[in-house]
Amino acid sequence: MENKFYTRTVNILLTLFLSTSIFASDNKILTNYRLHGIKNIEKALDKSLTETTYWKEYLKNKDTKFGYIESYTNILLCDKSKSELLIYSKDSNNTYKLRKEYSAFTGKLKGDKRKEGDLKTPIGVYDIIKKISKVDSFYGPMAFVTSYPNLYDRYEGKTGQGIWIHGLPTNQERDAFTKGCIAINNKSIECMNRNIDIKKTVLIIKENANDSTTPSKKTLSQLLSTLYAWRYAWLYNETENYLNFYAPEFKRYDGMDFKRFKKYKTRIFAKYESKTILFRNINIVTYPNMKSVYRITFDEEYKSNSFSFNGRKVLIVKLQDNKFNIITEK
Structure with missing residues (x-):
């Protein structure tokens, strides 16, 4: 096991060495390697x-419109002021393109969620923890559970739980706002379910268009x-x-x-x-x-x-x- 781990590390270092022109012509680096072995190369590359x-x-x-991203193929962007939830997906050129646009209900009150029951949808960056396929009919056909309160929320002393993206009631009326969740119509949430892998999706919730994500x-x-x-x-x-x-x-x-x-x-x-x-x-x-x-x-x-x-x-x-x-x- 130890030898496999070491071999993999050496291969990574050599690949980086050969693909980085700044080192390809650096005789000092090559001389250090010749005299002292891979550890000197490793430290120089770590420094670079x-x-x-x-x-x-x-x-x-x-x-980089949403930052530096290596593992997310989908970005869910909720703009509370516009009452919309957008899906951006990475294309074959590794560029995020707007794929779907849904109308959305959010919390009754504006601003960032601070505590349980304040009727606000949180502002921040969240993961989708899981999908719930069987929910009360009030939440439509399914719900996606977010990571609120996340690490930063807890650092800030925020409380509350159960912030979902869910559908609309199938058998009853509802208000044109939520207690803090994001709600979209049932065809939209079924569409979203078909278009995202929750393990490769991040949710960004902002108050308005002026809250830059770039x-x-x-x-x-x-x-x-x-x-x-x-x-x-x-x-x-x-x-x-x-x-x-x-x-x-x-x-x-x-x-x-x-x-x-x-x-x-x-x-x-x-x-x-x-x-x-x-x-x-x-x-x-x-x-x-x-x-x-x-x-x-x-x-x-x-x-x-x-x-x-x-x-x-x-x-x-x-x-x-x-x-x-x-x-x-x-």
Whole structure:
């Protein structure tokens, strides 16, 4: 198992090495490899991923209207002010195109949801957790359960649950608003069911058209390069640099504040363990109605002598004065 993992890592590094012109002509890198082996190449490549020049070039022809997205094939965009729910799907050119447009009911009151029973539809970025095929007739033929309250909602102290995308009553009348859910007519929700894979779909809910969901490529380059700078500090046990990526007001998903988190990470980094950390399926989406707040998700593969992890990671990041600040993570 160990040999397979190492071989795969080497293959990734060599592929990146051969496909990146900045290294193809760098005799110092080749000399280091000749004299010291793959570890020197690995560290140099890890360092190069922290540079914005790489990411600016990489993003040049990418569709970034919703952010940097590797794993979502569908974007559900709800604009509360227009009472609409849109489906954007990735085409063969990896460009998001408007595919379906539905009229939608949302919460009775405007603004972001803060607590149970406030009759507001939340503003934010959500996953679709599951589909419920058998629901009360009031909700039409089916419902899609969202991840509200998500990591950022809980960090903000928001309460409530049961925010769904659902249909309309089949046997009764209803008001022209919801208690916080998103409701579309029954033909539309059946159409949506045919057109999305919930595991590859993200839901963005915004208050109005002025809540921009389009970050600049310059900003995305900065976020991606800083994400890998954070990884670099983590990978090479640079405790102080690593902790500098966290905001003083940081609070982890389980309530651990920055002071306790700092002690915890300092103790772990003091082991100076060699480790492998790989990120895949990275998605960076702008948080609507929030100034310079981004949700970053990715699949993380972590391996050291004392611990291994393979699963999903979520970071909520603020850009303040061009500084990357992690305010919560899971």
